[in-house]
Amino acid sequence: MLIGDVARRSGVSARMLRHYESLGLVRPTGRTDSGYREYSGEDIRRIFHIESLRSLGLSLRDVGRALDDPGFAPAELVDGLIRQTRDRIAAETELLTRLRRIGAAEPAGWADVLQIVTLLQALGSKSAGARQRAALSAVEDVPVPVEALVEAVLSEPDPHVAGALRWALAQTGEDGPALLAEGLGSPAAEVRKRAVRSIAEIPNAAATALLRDALAHPDIVVRGYAALALGARGVADAVPTLIDMIVEERNDADAADALSTLASDPALADQIATGLVDRLARGTLGAPARRRLAQALADIPGLTTSRALADLSLDEDRAVALTAAYVLTLRDARQ
The missing domain is CATH 1.10.1240 (Methyltransferase, Methionine Synthase (B12-binding Domains); Chain A, domain 1)
Structure with a gap:
């Protein structure tokens, strides 16, 4: 089979087939009288094997080792590919989350986008002071999606920053309690505590309903904060x-x-x-x-x-x- 036919049937371009040949990955078995490359059935099977391994994320070098080295052990390489894929998924998920939050803030122009990005970065800063300033700015200067504030308050270890974040959340309206409710189900006691304290500072009916439900929570700390907040109400x-x-x-x-x-x-x-x-x-x-x-x-x-x-x-x-x-x-x- 000539290279053009192979390209049509395999979906691999003639240019890529020549590249594979230059790397020694697949060499056509013969040549026609006119000097054209001629691929055998075995050659075509090898091309499909190359494409299958590439679909897993292997480099062409690793593909060659996998096909030609009898002692090649795939386990370590596959484990590495799994780690790389997880890292890539995590990075892409973080990017998707950030883009959704920017979209939710309904920026009017690129200046707004840059302000929101700067604020989101500040909320994730290692500096407690920067995080606190960001929490205050989230209400006063730049509208930040409630999801970002909830994520920040549920992970915030500094009590002063946490207080600023709770205050910011209390100003955001009706969406905060429903998102914070997920924190009440966290396996981490600190996250549950942060969630109920944040809900306690939101003065609306949705928060009150969640606090009523929290009176039956298995965590006595959650029950206690809920009871104190409800008593005040x-x-x-x-x-x-x-x-x-x-x-x-x-x-x-x-x-x-x-x-x-x-x-x-x-x-x-x-x-x-x-x-x-x-x-x-x-x-x-x-x-x-x-x-x-x-x-x-x-x-x-x-x-x-x-x-x-x-x-x-x-x-x-x-x-x-x-x-x-x-x-x-x-x-x-x-x-």
Whole structure:
């Protein structure tokens, strides 16, 4: 078969076939009387083998080794190709993500594109100061896609930068909570914590709904931040978790403050008092937990609270009894 026919049937150009020949990859078996290259069936099979190996990403040099070296072991070469391909995919994915974010910002011109690219680079800077300035600029100067802010806040270790990023996210509108919700399912505890803290600072209905769901989260840290945020928003669903936090001494002072805020609503005050009294009535709490509950009762109005404090003032533990008696005295003075 002549070179033109081989090129048509194999899809390999005549020029490339001559290049293969110059490299010694495939040599036509014979020549016609007129001196034209003539390829045998075996030659054509070798051409297809060359193209198959090239499709895997092998260089022509490696293709020659694979076909001609009897001792050639492909495992190491294939492992290297896998690593290169993964690196290339990661780089292309990062580029695609950056392009999508630039497109989402709807730049009006190339000046806007350059500003957005600069800001995205600053968000990924090794300098905490640069990242913090970028977070503030994301709202004040250059509109940055919410996805970029969410990715930044979920990976940010510096507390000051994280605070700036949370503030920036809180200004972005409705899209932030849904994206942050994915962080709540992260296997990394720090990412889950960053996600719930960010959601807690977004003052909209979508964030509140996520915080309600987070009260049932298996991570106690997530549950705690959700309960504190919901308490500040006046959501009664947070009461049981806040009481648990006081009993378990997890941010108990903040939890007591949240209960006090909720109790300013007369409709919730009795529910909170009943919840605290029910925990005391179980009879399995140690003295430190009873003392913390007595302190939490201080700002909860109503007869239920007063009766509970009167009972606690007779507690067998002197510290608990004194705390309850002192709280009762303060309540009487206010009334």
